[in-house]
Amino acid sequence: MVILGLDVSTTTIGYAFTKDRKILDMGFIDIKKQNTIQEKAYYAMDILEDKPHSIDKIHIEDNLSGFQGGRTSQQVIIKLAKFNAVFCFILENAMDVPVISINPNTGRKKVFGKARIKGIKSKDFVKEQVEKRYDTKDWCKTTTRGNWDKRNIDMYDALTMALFEEKT
Numbered sequence: 001m002v003i004l005g006l007d008v009s010t011t012t013i014g015y016a017f018t019k020d021r022k023i024l025d026m027g028f029i030d031i032k033k034q035n036t037i038q039e040k041a042y043y044a045m046d047i048l049e050d051k052p053h054s055i056d057k058i059h060i061e062d063n064l065s066g067f068q069g070g071r072t073s074q075q076v077i078i079k080l081a082k083f084n085a086v087f088c089f090i091l092e093n094a095m096d097v098p099v100i101s102i103n104p105n106t107g108r109k110k111v112f113g114k115a116r117i118k119g120i121k122s123k124d125f126v127k128e129q130v131e132k133r134y135d136t137k138d139w140c141k142t143t144t145r146g147n148w149d150k151r152n153i154d155m156y157d158a159l160t161m162a163l164f165e166e167k168t
Contacts, residue, residue: 001019001020001056001057002017002018002019002024002053002054002055002056002057003017003018003019003055003056003057003058003059003162004016004017004048004053004055004057004058004059004162005017005018005058005059005060005061005158005159005160005161005162005163005164006058006059006060006061006158006161007060007061007154007155007157007158007161008060008061008063008080008083008084008087009080009083009154010031010040010079010080010083011030011031011032012028012029012030012031012032012151012154013028013029013031013044013087013154013158014026014027014028014151014153014154014155014156014157014158014159015027015028015029015048015155015158016155016158016159016161016162017051017053017055017162018159018162018163021163023134023136023139023159024053025051025053025139026136026139026155026158026159026162027139027141027155028141028151028152028154028155028158029043029044029047029048030151031043031044037082037083037086038086040083040087041083041086041087041090042090044087045090045091045094049094049095055095055097056097057097057098057100058091058095058097058098058099058100059100059102059107059161059162059164060084060087060088060091060099060100060101060102060161061101061102061104061107061157061158061160061161062084062101062102062103062104063077063080063081063084084101088101100166102161102164104122104157104160106164107160107161107164108122108125108126108129108160110164110165111129111160111163111164112125112126112129112160123153123157126153126156126157126160127153127156130156130159130160134159136152136156139152139155140152
């Protein structure tokens with residue numbers, strides 16, 4: 001079963017295709033240049049549909065439902081929730097496969113055995129856990145200066161969603 005995991009924000013969409021817990025492909029889609037929610041959604045959709053994988057199920061990281069220590073405003077949460085809803089609707093209708101929203105903490109707990117480690121930011125925790133389990137150098141991008149592109153973490157979050165196994 002091929003699972004597409006997605007981590008959706010309003011500027012970058014991380015994606016990961018897995019089959020039997022093995023990575024088939026992963027990366028991120030930059031959607032900063034698209035102006036409207038609809039343009040962003042269809043632009044990302046076109047890229048995902050061009051991938052050579054026959055998708056059986058889509059796991060998408062659920063949007064934030066609370067504030068992250070004062071770093072996330074109410075407007076950002078509303079904007080993310082709106083985009084996430086539109087994108088999920090388009091995915092379900094275009095790809096005709098189940099789209100399952102997964103809470104990020106639930107996904108991490110199920111995949112890594114715990115959702116976080118005290119004192120470590122969640123993004124750093126996910127990066128550490130993914131790199132401990134997988135060789136990701138073929139998919140990670142670097143900036144023009146040769147540094148690790150911070151958008152790689154979006155594909156790591158997407159990989160976490162793709163690796164999530166639902167209760168049967």
